[in-house]
Amino acid sequence: MNVYRYEQNPLVTPADVKPHRDDFEVIGAFNAGVAEYGGEVILLLRVAERPISPDPSVVLAPVYNVEKGELELVPIRKDDESYDFSDPRVIVRRDQAPAFEYLTSLSYLRIARSRDGRTFTIDDEPFVYPSQPLESFGIEDPRITQIGDTYYIYFSAVSPVGIGESLVSTKDFKTVEHHGMIFGPDNKDVLIFPERIGGKYYALHRPTTKSCGRPEMWIAESDNLLYWGNHRHLIGLRDGMWDSGRIGGGAVPIRTERGWLELYHGATKDHRYCMGAVLLDLDDPSRVVARSGRPILEPDAAYEADGFFGGVVFSCGALVDGDVVRMYYGAADTSMACAELSLAEILDGLEPV
Amino acid sequence: MNVYRYEQNPLVTPADVKPHRDDFEVIGAFNAGVAEYGGEVILLLRVAERPISPDPSVVLAPVYNVEKGELELVPIRKDDESYDFSDPRVIVRRDQAPAFEYLTSLSYLRIARSRDGRTFTIDDEPFVYPSQPLESFGIEDPRITQIGDTYYIYFSAVSPVGIGESLVSTKDFKTVEHHGMIFGPDNKDVLIFPERIGGKYYALHRPTTKSCGRPEMWIAESDNLLYWGNHRHLIGLRDGMWDSGRIGGGAVPIRTERGWLELYHGATKDHRYCMGAVLLDLDDPSRVVARSGRPILEPDAAYEADGFFGGVVFSCGALVDGDVVRMYYGAADTSMACAELSLAEILDGLEPV
Numbered sequence: 001m002n003v004y005r006y007e008q009n010p011l012v013t014p015a016d017v018k019p020h021r022d023d024f025e026v027i028g029a030f031n032a033g034v035a036e037y038g039g040e041v042i043l044l045l046r047v048a049e050r051p052i053s054p055d056p057s058v059v060l061a062p063v064y065n066v067e068k069g070e071l072e073l074v075p076i077r078k079d080d081e082s083y084d085f086s087d088p089r090v091i092v093r094r095d096q097a098p099a100f101e102y103l104t105s106l107s108y109l110r111i112a113r114s115r116d117g118r119t120f121t122i123d124d125e126p127f128v129y130p131s132q133p134l135e136s137f138g139i140e141d142p143r144i145t146q147i148g149d150t151y152y153i154y155f156s157a158v159s160p161v162g163i164g165e166s167l168v169s170t171k172d173f174k175t176v177e178h179h180g181m182i183f184g185p186d187n188k189d190v191l192i193f194p195e196r197i198g199g200k201y202y203a204l205h206r207p208t209t210k211s212c213g214r215p216e217m218w219i220a221e222s223d224n225l226l227y228w229g230n231h232r233h234l235i236g237l238r239d240g241m242w243d244s245g246r247i248g249g250g251a252v253p254i255r256t257e258r259g260w261l262e263l264y265h266g267a268t269k270d271h272r273y274c275m276g277a278v279l280l281d282l283d284d285p286s287r288v289v290a291r292s293g294r295p296i297l298e299p300d301a302a303y304e305a306d307g308f309f310g311g312v313v314f315s316c317g318a319l320v321d322g323d324v325v326r327m328y329y330g331a332a333d334t335s336m337a338c339a340e341l342s343l344a345e346i347l348d349g350l351e352p353v
Numbered sequence: 354m355n356v357y358r359y360e361q362n363p364l365v366t367p368a369d370v371k372p373h374r375d376d377f378e379v380i381g382a383f384n385a386g387v388a389e390y391g392g393e394v395i396l397l398l399r400v401a402e403r404p405i406s407p408d409p410s411v412v413l414a415p416v417y418n419v420e421k422g423e424l425e426l427v428p429i430r431k432d433d434e435s436y437d438f439s440d441p442r443v444i445v446r447r448d449q450a451p452a453f454e455y456l457t458s459l460s461y462l463r464i465a466r467s468r469d470g471r472t473f474t475i476d477d478e479p480f481v482y483p484s485q486p487l488e489s490f491g492i493e494d495p496r497i498t499q500i501g502d503t504y505y506i507y508f509s510a511v512s513p514v515g516i517g518e519s520l521v522s523t524k525d526f527k528t529v530e531h532h533g534m535i536f537g538p539d540n541k542d543v544l545i546f547p548e549r550i551g552g553k554y555y556a557l558h559r560p561t562t563k564s565c566g567r568p569e570m571w572i573a574e575s576d577n578l579l580y581w582g583n584h585r586h587l588i589g590l591r592d593g594m595w596d597s598g599r600i601g602g603g604a605v606p607i608r609t610e611r612g613w614l615e616l617y618h619g620a621t622k623d624h625r626y627c628m629g630a631v632l633l634d635l636d637d638p639s640r641v642v643a644r645s646g647r648p649i650l651e652p653d654a655a656y657e658a659d660g661f662f663g664g665v666v667f668s669c670g671a672l673v674d675g676d677v678v679r680m681y682y683g684a685a686d687t688s689m690a691c692a693e694l695s696l697a698e699i700l701d702g703l704e705p706v
Contacts, residue, residue, distance in 0.1 A: 101565070158565075159586075161586045162560060162562040179583075181585070182582045183537070183584070184571060185564075185566055186560065186564050208564055209514075209515040209561075210561050213539075220537065221580070227574070229581060230580075231534040232486075232487070233514045
């Protein structure tokens with residue numbers, strides 16, 4: 001696979017983003033949803049900010065209090081042996097492991113704009129900030145599906161009661177309308193197809209199951225984008241391969257002559273995240289046609305290998321122009337980068353299922 | 354709380370049910386959905402059957418193969434140390450614990466009929482048997498909501514990819530129409546309200562979450578019963594109380610003058626299952642009005658205390674006639690029983706939230 005990484009990579013780093021509060025530091029500007037609006041490329045960044053603790057023996061866990069309309073910082077002593085701090089992303093109460101009790105950072109969505117798709121200017125203010133009861137731990141990993149002149153933005157809404165997928169919409173990237181949680185917990189990595197197929201809307205989703213099952217991709221249908229059903233299992237993990245540990249949808253499905261092309265992430269059990277592709281039937285996207293035997297992008301560059309959580313490439317959106325796929329992606333849970341790939345080469349590299 | 358347990362309890366036991374195959378034994382006839390049809394009380398039993406293993410050192414795990422249209426029995430040696438057999442309901446691969454690899458029994462739905470609600474005749478054949486890809490490990494814990502002349506039957510559909518809630522409907526308890534999975538995995542204990550409220554259908558549901566959160570009750574809405582959204586958290590566990598470990602909806606919500614009365618199950622962390630009640634606002638069932646401080650039914654009788662999984666009362670349906678609530682319930686994951694309670698007494702016993 002020929003991969004052209006932009007010379008400007010990483011395109012956005014935490015150092016480029018001013019924290020939204022003086023007592024916070026930006027630790028990630030990554031996993032952005034992608035759209036084209038008003039002649040610009042919009043990266044809807046997931047910005048992760050961590051409270052700066054004045055006491056190094058105390059971690060401050062950020063929790064948005066919806067009733068009060070303000071962020072609260074919950075202090076937890078690092079020497080409290082009832083907690084496990086080994087994963088830098090979460091604070092785990094040992095008697096409830098592996099479920100987490102708090103996150104160490106608060107994520108929200110912020111807009112970066114560019115005329116050339118390479119040099120971005122970042123808005124001063126958050127665009128979508130936690131405001132709902134199910135968002136009190138933050139909002140993560142947005143995707144954007146444009147249908148007509150409406151941009152549907154959906155993201156992981158995280159709170160003490162679980163992680164689900166919530167939906168907002170905008171026509172101008174200035175104001176948003178909230179539509180509630182469209183996939184209940186635990187669910188992530190939702191991707192809404194950009195048009196109706198046989199009269200129905202479709203979405204990919206990724207339940208995280210506890211009783212049985214593994215982190216795999218499902219498909220659901222809807223007639224209004226708000227209510228979803230007919231959930232079906234779509235593709236699973238593949239032992240011994242690059243997608244043996246977990247998988248989930250990445251970019252909004254791309255309509256091609258050969259089928260719907262979904263660029264998805266796959267990770268091994270030791271958390272090395274690559275990007276690959278799966279091809280779905282044009283008329284029945286619950287039918288899997290072909291799938292990447294090998295990744296189309298692997299975490300090789302320095303900014304992909306090292307960071308807050310290294311060894312990760314994770315795309316939430318791509319733009320397609322002719323044969324050129326501009327795949328934007330989060331690198332190492334830290335920064336944003338972009339790689340150009342050939343659409344024909346991705347399709348030719350797929351193996352029939 | 355005055356509880357009148359029927360003298361005929363348990364009303365249905367495994368000994369009353371002929372296995373659907375000669376090489377199987379019935380180990381449970383419990384957690385029945387309840388309806389009134391054609392002048393009869395219908396108990397839609399969850400029947401659990403276990404393959405009889407000719408070799409005592411081998412467990413046979415039943416798996417329905419949808420493509421072949423037949424049940425397969427997967428042999429697993431009891432001395433295989435990669436498996437944990439300590440929970441009699443499941444077979445757990447130690448490296449994937451606590452998720453299970455197989456169930457030890459196959460559950461399906463079978464009709465028991467009664468003129469007086471106390472003495473039941475059990476159909477010879479299964480009524481709803483696994484037939485879909487997401488049902489290959491069986492179907493469990495049905496509930497029945499009657500809307501007009503249609504009975505909507507929904508149940509936990511269990512397969513290797515997860516446990517979700519699937520929907521079928523019938524008008525005659527002879528044939529069913531399949532509507533697919535309405536709540537994706539992991540989800541159980543769905544209860545569809547029996548009428549539209551403010552133009553919307555509502556359902557309670559109980560996600561089982563892994564990342565964070567606990568087994569608690571949520572509410573969702575729909576405009577066609579097939580597609581669901583606007584998921585919201587409804588009520589949570591209460592530390593130190595009878596519902597401190599897990600909760601989930603039980604009977605179809607009962608419309609009363611004071612609100613929607615939901616009879617729900619709550620268990621402690623050591624798996625003692627009781628029944629209690631929660632009252633929801635008539636016009637906005639996402640608003641919680643009041644809740645039982647103490648259970649309305651506890652597992653005290655011998656047939657509730659002892660069985661395949663003892664210390665369990667678990668209702669999936671009740672019939673209401675004036676002040677009399679006939680609450681049918683599974684006892685000890687083994688049998689069916691019924692208790693009559695006073696509607697007024699349940700309501701008066703609720704504590705404002």
